[in-house]
Amino acid sequence: QSALTQPPSASGSPGQSVTISCTGASSDVGGYNYVSWYQHHPGKAPKLMIYDVSKRPSGVPDRFSGSRSGNTASLTVSGLLAEDEADYYCSSYAGSNSLFVFGTGTKVTVL
Amino acid sequence: EVQLVQSGAEVKQSGESLKISCKGSGYSFTSYWIGWVRQMPGRGLEWMGVIYPGDSDTRYSPSFQGQVTISADKSISTAYLQWSSLRASDTAMYYCARPGIHMITSGRYYFDSWGQGTPVIVSS
Numbered sequence: 471q472s473a474l475t476q477p478p479s480a481s482g483s484p485g486q487s488v489t490i491s492c493t494g495a496s497s498d499v500g501g502y503n504y505v506s507w508y509q510h511h512p513g514k515a516p517k518l519m520i521y522d523v524s525k526r527p528s529g530v531p532d533r534f535s536g537s538r539s540g541n542t543a544s545l546t547v548s549g550l551l552a553e554d555e556a557d558y559y560c561s562s563y564a565g566s567n568s569l570f571v572f573g574t575g576t577k578v579t580v581l
Numbered sequence: 582e583v584q585l586v587q588s589g590a591e592v593k594q595s596g597e598s599l600k601i602s603c604k605g606s607g608y609s610f611t612s613y614w615i616g617w618v619r620q621m622p623g624r625g626l627e628w629m630g631v632i633y634p635g636d637s638d639t640r641y642s643p644s645f646q647g648q649v650t651i652s653a654d655k656s657i658s659t660a661y662l663q664w665s666s667l668r669a670s671d672t673a674m675y676y677c678a679r680p681g682i683h684m685i686t687s688g689r690y691y692f693d694s695w696g697q698g699t700p701v702i703v704s705s
Binding site: 471516561562570 | 616618625626627628631640642643644676678681688689690691692693695696697698
């Protein structure tokens with residue numbers, strides 16, 4: 471199972487929006503409503519930000535939103551804050567043999 | 582409060598064995614799967630496998646099948662990741678992570694709680 475494809479980096483100024491893509495296949499991203507997104511500050515535990523494509527766990531600001539079109543999922547962070555600077559990873563269910571596959575990761579920089 | 586507390590950093594030689602742990606608290610340990618995720622230096626996250634402590638049902642990523650062993654001791658709410666013979670390429674940060682309740686039967690394929698990570702350094 472190959473890793474899902476994400477852009478290596480993305481950036482935006484405070485208050486702006488940034489959108490990160492996550493491209494897979496019909497056997498993972500496009501085939502199931504099980505895409506999740508994680509925020510990872512170096513040296514800390516990853517944090518779940520979005521699950522089931524577009525659902526937000528309790529406590530996650532509504533500045534974070536998820537969507538999907540075909541085999542590509544997206545995470546949008548609106549109203550960027552300095553604290554949003556982190557690595558972001560997507561993940562998808564990949565069938566009963568592989569269960570999970572992660573994306574390659576995107577480093578978000580707040581300019 | 583759900584907590585996953587992992588064992589401390591390890592420095593080992595190639596060929597040695599190793600078992601790292603992840604203790605769950607604040608929830609019913611036997612009702613949730615628990616998994617392991619690898620992050621090699623400068624690289625992304627990779628799913629390794631999951632175990633259901635209730636009956637020890639274990640699923641491995643094809644990339645890690647046969648390379649590691651995942652186990653759990655439900656009497657002490659602890660999951661383990663084990664190597665029989667380490668290689669330098671096993672140098673990485675290893676995270677345990679808990680999927681949503683009833684992961685397979687209810688389709689909760691996401692990790693909502695994570696451990697703090699265990700760094701493993703293997704020298705050749």
